[in-house]
Amino acid sequence: MNDMTPINASQNSDGQAGLLNLSRRRFLGVSAGALVLGVALPSGAGRALAQAAAPAVVAGTRVNAYIEIRPDSTVLFRSAFIEGGQGIFTAMAQIVGEELDVDPARFVVEAAPPGPDYLLIGGFRFTGGSMSVRMSYEKMRKLGASARLMVMQAAAARMNVPVPELTTEPGRVLHAASGRALSYGELAQDAAALAVPADAPLRAKSDFRWIGKPLARLDVRDKSTGKAKYAIDLRVDGMLYAAVQHARHLGAEPHTITNEAQVLAMPGVHSVHRLPGAVGVVADSWWRARRAAESLQVTWAAAPQGTRGAMPEDYSTERHREGLKAMTGDGLEAEASGDTTKALASAKTIIEATYDAPHLAHAQLEPPSALARWNDDGTLELWAPNQAPEMFQGAAAKVAGIDPSRVIIHSPLLGGFFGRHFFYASANPFPQAILLSKAVGKPVKLVWSREEEFLRDALRPMAVARFRAGLDEKGMPVALSAIAVGEGATGRWFGRQPDKVDSSAVEGIAGKLYAIPNHRVGHIHVDDPAVIGFWRSVGHSMNDFFYETFFDEMADAGKQDPYDLRHRLLAESPRQRKLLEAVADLSGGWKRGPYQAEDGTRRARGVAMASPFGIEVATIAEVSLRGEETVVHQVWVAVDPGSIVNPAIVEAQINSAVAIGLSIALMEEVVYEEGVPRARNYDGYPILPPDRMPKVHVRIVESGAPMGGIGEPGVPGVPPAVVNALAVLTGRRARSLPLSRASLAGSI
Amino acid sequence: MPRCAAPAAMPVNVFREMAMQLTINGQSHQVDIEPDTPLLWVLRDTLGLTGTKYGCGLAQCGACTVLIDGQATRACVTPVESVAGTEIVTIEAITGDAEGRRVVEAWVDHQVPQCGYCQSGQVMAATALLKQTPQPTEEDIAAAMINLCRCGTYNAIASAVRQAAKA
Incomplete structure (x- = not known):
């Protein structure tokens, strides 16, 4: 991954309107548009975010990119980091909640879309290197403090009193002199329209209520009752399923398929496709796709001697x-x-x-998958387990042959990662999903079987x-x-x-x-x-x-x-x-x-x-x-x-x-x-x-x-x-x- | 080579669909599907019950554990035709079950999940254990709780099972 241009390429247009728009639409509860996924953003807003990048954007400062206070005073927080079991969503809620003055238990945290606001790791964004909290701690505290001050400014205007007369308690702004109080939810819309203040005060460490405490994780109940959704669980309307058979040796290409007609006649099979280094089957269920993919009798053309990156056939x-x-x-x-x-x-x-x-293999329990959908407006929507949304966005754009700003990427919960979900080219299923979806003109969810995963993991x-x-x-x-x-x-x-x-x-x-x-x-x-x-x-x-x-x-x-x-x-x-x-x-x-x-x-x-x-x-x-x-x-x-x-x-x-x-x-x-x-x-x-x-x-x-x-x-x-x-x-x-x-x- | 390729002359009629009646979480479902399809994929793809997870497909990891007539069963190697006429319970109905509720509360109390991907199966395995052995010994717990967890939540799982058994 020498080529960092995908990240820079997304930083070229004005995203402010998109951000505010996004905030308002979500605020009003008009979320997810035509999609059926809880994690989905409205596609228009998601695209705006992908393009978002006035050069002046300083990552981790624009409150509305991260924080959305909802009418019931709960907080929707968009995390720059992906949750994969390490507890980062809860840690973010603790850090931001401490300064915003909202109980972290009142947070709903989701992975942020691509965008310059989230490039918190030295101008890049990834979840790895045990960096998430340490690289963002101060910025996230300031972000929470800024949001709190914006809510207080909105309250001051509403109550017609100066800000210094106001205090907060979790989720409420108080005016002690008059005994009046307003909830954050009541103030959220006004607050979101304000400029981000530069000088919001931080809470003294000695006054921390949530940072440093063994708070319950936000995702434990959903993960104990089967409600948590991972990439492999996602479904969109009209979706087909896909499975692949990879070349045994990386670098070999499919040459002939001797039983294609038979496989096409198997129940539920939609089509058979030649892919770089693999053959894929699209069907109406994954089991049918998998059985068909494994039934394909493929002869493979070995990579020419000395092909860079090809697995030598005598390697031990x-x-x-x-x-x-x-x-x-x-x-x-x-x-x-x-x-x-x-x-x-x-x-x-x-x-x-x-x-x-x-x-060593990563051997994370969730086999890799990717769900790709080409939208009517020519954008590509991609749901894929990843530790680096912008890198995936850039790589997906190259595969799709479109500008990165036209790729809307979603980053679901990871069923374990341990380093598995960086961009590793041949080790990621999403390029295949993009090609298959394009070929069949329908959304396709590709899942690698455990066997294909062990064949193609990055070790x-x-x-x-x-x-x-x-x-x-x-x-x-x-x-x-x-x-x-x-x-x-x-x-x-x-x-x-x-x-x-x-x-x-x-x-x-x-x-x-x-x-x-x-x-x-x-x-x-x-x-x-x-x-x-x-x-x-x-x-x-x-x-x-x-x-x-x-x-x-x-x-x-x-x-x-x-x-x-x-x-x-x-x-x-x-x-x-x-x-x-x-x-x-x-x-x-x-x-x-x-x-x-x-x-x-x-x-x-x-x-x-x-x-x-x-x-x-x-x-x-x-x-x-x-x-x-x-x-x-x-x-x-x-x-x-x-x-x-x-x-x-x-x-x-x-x-x-x-x-x-x-x-x-x-x-x-x-x-x-x-x-x-x-x-x-x-x-x-x-x-x-x-x-x-x-x-x-x-x-x-x-x-x-x-x-x-x-x-x-x-x-x-x-x-x-x-x-x-x-x-x-x-x-x-x-x-x-x-x-x-x-x-x-x-x-x- | 551990390539799972089918025999060269694959007769297509092996994969004939069949109508079957399944009882899942107390509800009756009719599915038309090849009878050897693993229950896991009927749950996930045909019925949209994605709480039951695919991990290995070989009954190695247990992420797909469901209850069949109260017994912990690995759905990834269970042909759907073999469970027609049984009571199938998945994680989606776990809080409708007395033992299941206790297990879930213990899971929350002990903050068991990390990535969470294996935990549907872990909760189902624990629920089955408590149904059959309300007062399990340490050996009973060790014998029943054999599902894999790459995040290594094993100690928290054992503590939670002990608590659920006492509750």
């Missing part, structure tokens, strides 16, 4: 791993201190180890790290060389510069805070033949495993306790050292073991630190063995995000991160043989089941440091904490994930 992950391990040299320097070469040469003891981690890259450490005569690390080998997702999608290190390939090896006087982190780039993408905690998801596990190898070689060594090497990093102490305290005091637990099992504990996404995390895992199977009983996590919005959501995110972190430590890997993934469903790609879930204990430390993210940072510490504990029990080091593979091979 095993061979790729061996290739990464065989890479020599020091690579491009990502980070360095002191003179590592010299210090290694004079060290008393040298230890070396090579680690690897596999490709967490495979990676290898090679470590060489020098210890002095006291067993203290004096030099560390770490070479990361592989390809980063950021470079793949946002452009890699050959002379620069892609930070997503080294984060978690670089950026560590231990005081090792001489260290160097290098990166050797090797193209990953698979389609790679962002996966929860990105480079940290493997690199902290590599580093923190090798750290224990250094500790053992120097006859140091791994907790004590971390503690010593963090002497100059008080925030991290305090967090290490916090996690030890949370676990009842550090003890490595092995020891016998009350149930008779022999257990041990491992510890790991990580500094991802602007926060600090310390993790301890308690592990035993049942036969060859690793049993993780408890995980303790201390996190310091600086400051937080909702501790209950933070705790839920840490639980979630422990689950997925443990899952990748224990059992997840995508294996390709002959250019094809071996697993096409959860039977071949197991994810953590309930009976392997440990107890999770969380302590939140608010150090007051700049606010960090929370969605991803709990992941990286889990695999190393588990593997470090395991090493105590087995006396051997697992240097390759997942543990299930090593265990099956009998090497643990």
Whole structure:
């Protein structure tokens, strides 16, 4: 995704009228026009928003783009960020409600359409990198405060009193002197017509009622009763369903279909279509479309040798791993201190180890889908799971051959994402949906079967790290060389510069805070033949495993306790050292073991630190063995995000991160043989089941440091904490994930 | 290769439609459909009951769990013809059920869902458990609550089931 023009291309016309118009139409309850979807915007207004972009628009400032106070004083809030389980809609309601003076429980939050108002991440917009709250917190507070002042100004005019005589309580403006009160709902229309004030006062942190409190999430009841709608659930009038059969090897194209007539005669089948890299069937139900798509006998024309991005027909992950391990040299320097070469040469003891981690699938429970409809006015309407509406809008426009302003994109709730729903070209179904809808002249909902999803997901890259450490005569690390080998997702999608290190390939090896006087982190780039993408905690998801596990190898070689060594090497990093102490305290005091637990099992504990996404995390895992199977009983996590919005959501995110972190430590890997993934469903790609879930204990430390993210940072510490504990029990080091593979091979 | 391709000479008449009577959430529905169609797709596409989710299609994940005569059943591998004449209950009717209401309240109290996609199935599985075993042991809960959750809400699910059993 080097090409950012789709985003800029949408910033070229005056959208103010459209915004106000939108606000008024929704205010009057004339919503959704001819559409049947609750999430739909009136198509005219949606188009206006897509075009909205007087150059003067400063993202996150125009109240009416975000906030609509309804007659009953509830608030419709358009979130720049997409909800996918991380709780962002609730966090936005807390932040804005605090300043607007409306109880967050009175908010209805939906994903905002594309538009310059929502480009809150450095001029762009995406939901990822654990950035949503930390990048928008101040702006959203100001937005809420501005809206409150506008409501007060409207009340002042109505009551004919000066604004300073007015106060608010949740949802009402009060004039104490006369005892009069007006609800926000009564004032909303007048308020929406006012200019946004520049100087609205913010509430003092000490007066917060909702920010920082464990408020209930807004979406829990709907999600507990089947009412929540995801992209896969949506339906519009006259819609047909579609399923695809992809080429086994990415890059191959459909050549001949030998049984097309038979398939066309199957019940409900509307038509069969050749698509780039796939064949599609349109039918009157998805099951019929799917059965027909799978029945198609297709011969495929292989991509010409050397086609960029094509999957080689002889590709195997095993061979790729061996290739990464065989890479020599020091690579491009990502980070360095002191003179590592010299210090290694004079060290008393040298230890070396090579680690690897596999490709991973996102395996989110909602299979990807896309619903496309060409409207009579030539606009394209698209409902698609996405973490980046403007990027999807731009990409959809290219597929459709129309201007981005003519693409109306809707961003439904995500049934899990973990990085799955960025724009990954061949990994997104929406281009196929657009082409199919165009071909049949009707709205089409395309759903990828789980099998097609496992064939086309954008994977967490495979990676290898090679470590060489020098210890002095006291067993203290004096030099560390770490070479990361592989390809980063950021470079793949946002452009890699050959002379620069892609930070997503080294984060978690670089950026560590231990005081090792001489260290160097290098990166050797090797193209990953698979389609790679962002996966929860990105480079940290493997690199902290590599580093923190090798750290224990250094500790053992120097006859140091791994907790004590971390503690010593963090002497100059008080925030991290305090967090290490916090996690030890949370676990009842550090003890490595092995020891016998009350149930008779022999257990041990491992510890790991990580500094991802602007926060600090310390993790301890308690592990035993049942036969060859690793049993993780408890995980303790201390996190310091600086400051937080909702501790209950933070705790839920840490639980979630422990689950997925443990899952990748224990059992997840995508294996390709002959250019094809071996697993096409959860039977071949197991994810953590309930009976392997440990107890999770969380302590939140608010150090007051700049606010960090929370969605991803709990992941990286889990695999190393588990593997470090395991090493105590087995006396051997697992240097390759997942543990299930090593265990099956009998090497643990 | 785990490609699910049908045999080369696919006889078209395998897929003949048939009229069937289904009782779903207390209401009778007549559907004309191939009898081997999974119940899941009849619910979702034919009847528009999209609260029941598609996750895997192989009875691996449990997102499609519904009640058939009170038993938790994975609709994605249940041919529709096999459930004619049974009482089918989906998440859409969950609050019309005494155990279902308790489960939902416990889900809300424990703030169980994250992305929420698997939770229809989780709630249905918990409801079935409480119908059959009003006072479940930890082992009963572990044996019944086997649906997958990629967000890892497993601890919250177990806590909520315990609460619903006590309520």
